[in-house]
Amino acid sequence: MRRADEDQRLDVVATVNGRERRFSVLPRLSLADTLREELGLYGVRTGCEHGVCGACTILVDELPVRSCLMLGVQANGKTIRTVESLAEGSSLHPLQEAFRRHHALQCGFCTAGILATSQALLAENPCPTREEVREVLSGNICRCTGYQTIVDAIMDYAENGQAGVAGGERGPAE
Ligand code: FES
Numbered sequence: 075m076r077r078a079d080e081d082q083r084l085d086v087v088a089t090v091n092g093r094e095r096r097f098s099v100l101p102r103l104s105l106a107d108t109l110r111e112e113l114g115l116y117g118v119r120t121g122c123e124h125g126v127c128g129a130c131t132i133l134v135d136e137l138p139v140r141s142c143l144m145l146g147v148q149a150n151g152k153t154i155r156t157v158e159s160l161a162e163g164s165s166l167h168p169l170q171e172a173f174r175r176h177h178a179l180q181c182g183f184c185t186a187g188i189l190a191t192s193q194a195l196l197a198e199n200p201c202p203t204r205e206e207v208r209e210v211l212s213g214n215i216c217r218c219t220g221y222q223t224i225v226d227a228i229m230d231y232a233e234n235g236q237a238g239v240a241g242g243e244r245g246p247a248e
């Protein structure tokens with residue numbers, strides 16, 4: 075039998091993808107499930123719900139966080155960014171564009187988490203080495219790509235930024 079307080083929703087106010095959002099959430103719901111079920115942000119994926127795979131990684135106050143290991147109520151007062159914040163209309167963010175250009179995704183299930191981890195890395199270290207990228211990405215599991223192209227995409231973005239996007243429209247310059 076459920077305890078009564080498990081069914082009592084708590085009010086949360088958070089800035090989510092640049093907008094103030096007010097919602098109420100059951101205290102036992104993870105942040106990942108909260109973002110999906112309460113706010114319709116289905117770009118947030120859960121692959122393990124144990125903090126291992128990294129698929130649920132989002133930015134909370136600009137730091138990468140496993141949203142499966144945080145409760146929705148803990149979002150109160152926080153600034154949250156999910157993969158939905160990256161593109162502008164139908165224009166991909168340059169980092170997303172680099173992923174497309176380098177074939178850095180196949181099934182795409184890991185991609186949102188890897189983009190969040192990459193954003194945090196690049197904010198702290200705009201010119202990482204391949205080894206540094208690999209080290210930081212070691213907490214994000216991908217079953218499809220073999221990782222090489224993901225590192226390629228991040229390095230391309232780090233080295234060329236917006237210029238890489240313009241090149242991307244014409245395909246990789248190889
Ligand atoms: S679903 Fe959160 S780390 Fe795997």
Ligand code: FES
Pocket residue numbers: 178179180181182183184185215216217218219
């Ligand atoms: S693209 Fe399928 S898990 Fe990474």
